[in-house]
Amino acid sequence: MKELKDRILADGKNMGGGILNVNSFLNHQVDCRLMVHIGQELAARFASDGADKILTAEISGIAPALEVGVALGIPVVFARKIWSITMPPDSYERMVPSHTKGTMVQLIVAREFLTPDDKVLIIDDFLASGRTIDALVSLVTESGAQLVGIGAVIEKAFEGGRERLAPLGVPVESVVIIESMENDQIVFR
């Protein structure tokens, strides 16, 4: 998707250590028009996979997941990271390490929103090490729902997430794939 590649080259900041700062258009300030196009692009790639629900992780997954949900006409569930008194005590939960926060974060989904009847498409902003998405997959598995695909906005191919997710045997699609971020460069596949 040329629009997103151009935007990453223009406004993304390579902060070193494999960290790509896209705060100006994707996950602090959001370019809504770009996000709609990203949603349509991912929706088109999964149009024939029969998903009836999208699962994402708050916070930065919400915007792309919502636009995929709008394009496919299906609801979005976002796993919560902070406990709230509206969440039932028997909710599904997982702990995962966060790359950019430097801590462990919790992912919590109420049981009523993931059921054995659901066909789930997982959407997130980044596919990096794949650990967050892997945790979402394990929530889907525990619930008995069927996983039908995994989509990301930006994949950092050098962090091995695709290899981690390959054994699941579902389509893994990223809007853009970054091959390398060495020497202050951003190289797309």
Added chain:
Amino acid sequence: MKELKDRILADGKNMGGGILNVNSFLNHQVDCRLMVHIGQELAARFASDGADKILTAEISGIAPALEVGVALGIPVVFARKIWSITMPPDSYERMVPSHTKGTMVQLIVAREFLTPDDKVLIIDDFLASGRTIDALVSLVTESGAQLVGIGAVIEKAFEGGRERLAPLGVPVESVVIIESMENDQIVFR
């Protein structure tokens, strides 16, 4: 907005103590079609106020703010609640008490995304006590940006948020206003 009132009556849970659980369609699972309609409704109410940026608070503000942003064709900035290594150390920040989390939460906005040139519309999921929105307003004020309006999806009139915000002298619009939640009832204005 009849669609939202009907949905609150059908699927909202009055948990007592003024807590309305709308996890099934608004802030854990999101009905994307309903969220688009909510965004269009709020966008129509603020169409003539000249906003060029929306400010919201993660997490539950992101979905409605995004759909207002899509409808108005302007970007959304979401104040972050958890520090990230992509956030500059001189970011604007405020502490506010959270009703549903039972703790204080932080609101953080990088300076580059709120400037004196911005005309800001604040959007959030709930207008209750108004304290979160008031903290967002104070970030806008500190940045030198101009506040042009405040919009919420659901207003709980009995928590006094509108009175708190009235001195600001900007339009305050809610898609639906709940007058009372006593005795297991939900009464709309």
